[in-house]
Amino acid sequence: MSAAPTNNAGPLxxxxxxxxxxxxxxxCAADLIVNAGIGFGVGVVASVLLFRRRGWxxxxxxxxxxxxxxxxxxxSLNPYVLPGTKVFKPSA
Incomplete structure (x- = not known):
């Protein structure tokens, strides 16, 4: 058995x-690649099956x-745009 990896910096x-x-x-970059790829695939299928091979x-x-x-x-990058999200000032 191997030991669990340890974190020398501590839990905090x-x-x-x-x-x-x-x-x-x-x-974000991975999400862009995945979502644009899925959209591309859906667009190709819709173009071939429904729209007589149009490009739009x-x-x-x-x-x-x-x-x-x-x-x-x-x-992900801007928490202020989420409705209902409260961003508190750090206590000094």
Whole structure:
């Protein structure tokens, strides 16, 4: 059996803000790729099956996917835009 990994910094170690922003940005980029890809696929299927191979359903669905990922990223990076979210000032 192997021992569990230990954290030398202790249980209350804080993550640097640069790493938090980098992690959020990486999640935003991954979300953009996934949502735009799903939108592209839905647009291709809709174009082939419903719209006689026109190009606009592909562009529209890809734009919808990119817009959803932009909105999710905006919520992730800016907590003030979420309705019902209270952001408290840190106590000095």
């Amino acid at each position: 170690a804080l993550e640097p803000s640069e790493q938090i922003i980098a992690r959020k940005f990486d999640n 359903p592909v562009a529209l669905a890809t734009g919808f996917g990119a817009g959803v990922s932009y909105s999710n990223c905006n919520y």
